[in-house]
Amino acid sequence: MSKEGSLISKNAEISGVYTMESNRTTLAGDIKELFKLIVLISNVVPVFAGFWLAIYFTGSTLAAHLDALILTIAGSTLVMSGALILNNWFDVDIDRKMARTQNRPTVTGNFSLKAVLWAGxxxxxxxxxxxLFTTFEAALYAFVGWFVYVYLYTMWSKRRFTLNTVIGSVSGAVTPLIGWAAIEPASHIVPIMLALILFIWQIPHTFVIAIRKYDEYKAAGVPMLPVVHGFEITKRQIVIYIACLLPLPFYLASLGTVFIVFVSALNFGWLIFAIRGLFGKDDLKWANKMFLFSVNYLMFVFLLAIVVTM
Incomplete structure (x- = not known):
């Protein structure tokens, strides 16, 4: 083979390798976008926390319920993945109009809508x-969360009402109940309060996202609170909902003083930060900081609940 032919062959080989790597990267990115990986992880952590705490309060051990743990985490992850995928499938027209969602494979066409629907x-x-191999109650909570997110939020309220945020928050709130109910009935004060914390937390968290992405939601015609009623009303609502979190740690005295003190400090810090936003002039800068605080708040609360019971 001539030197020129060797070079052509070598370049083709290198090009093929780059193409394969590019395809793998694209596929991984598409899957991450389709499953909304960060959202999925933030929902699985409360499931595990609920499961762990149920074991702790029943005086059992993780080893004794390892099979139930695997079924609970795998089952809840699949249900939530399915719900998130169906959200992507239904919202493809909205996603085309929003910069932060234009890379989803349902928008780019990398995955067919029919395939996405069936996957969901x-x-x-x-x-x-x-x-269902754990308990009927655990499966029931998962179904409630799925139904609220897929139908009541995605298909019914998201495009109609500013209350879509409150409705959607129910779906995330069931996660610690799923984990706890896999061990015993979730009528205990601990899973109920954790679910309430999650429910309330999601509302100011989502309002902050809506402020950050105001232009995109407006362009897509999604009636988020700041789009319909403006930033001032939204910021006041954020303050009110965060204030509702203040008494909740005291209902979790069974988790110990450390838990109460740290979560109360977080609540007061978040509230002060929110109040400052009422008098600030740079709403976007404030919203970005509030978003980071709220994301870390959620992970801290549930990880702390696990740590203090180890």
Missing amino acids: IILSAAGMGLL
């Missing part, structure tokens, strides 16, 4: 099936 249905059904 199959994963949801498979997750429900696995959870």
Whole structure:
């Protein structure tokens, strides 16, 4: 073979390797976008926390319920994945108009909408099936969360009402109940209060996102609170909801003084930060900081609940 032919062959080989690597990177990115990986992880942590705390308060051990743990985490992850995928499938027209969602494979066309629809249905059904091998109550909470997120939030309220945020918050709130109910009925004060914390937390967290992405939601015609009623009303609502978190740690005295003190400090810090936003002039800068605080708040609360009971 001539030197020129060797070079052509070598370049083709290198080009093929780059293409394969590029395809792998694109596929991984598409899957991450489709499953909303960060959202998925933030929902699985409270499931595990609920499961762990149920074991702690029943005086059992993780080893004794290892099979239930695997079924609970796998089942809840599949159900939530299915719900998130169905959200992407239904919202493809909105996602085309929003910069932060234009890379989703449903928008780019990398995944067909039919395939996405079936993936959402199959994963949801498979997750429900696995959870039924734990307890019916755990599967019931998962179904409630799925139904609220897919139908009541995505398909019904998101495009109609500013209350879509409150409605959607129910779906995230069931996660610690799923984990706890896999061990015993979730009528205990601990899973109920953790669910309430999650429910309330999601509302100011989502309002802050809506302020940060105001232009995108407005362009897509999604009636988020700041789009319909403006920033001032939204900021006042954020303050009110965060204030509602203040008494909740005291209902979790069974988790110990350390938990109460640290979570109360977080609540007061978040509230002061929110109040400052009422008098600030740079709403976007404030919203970005509030967003970071709220994300870390959630992970800290549930990880702390696990740590203090180890």
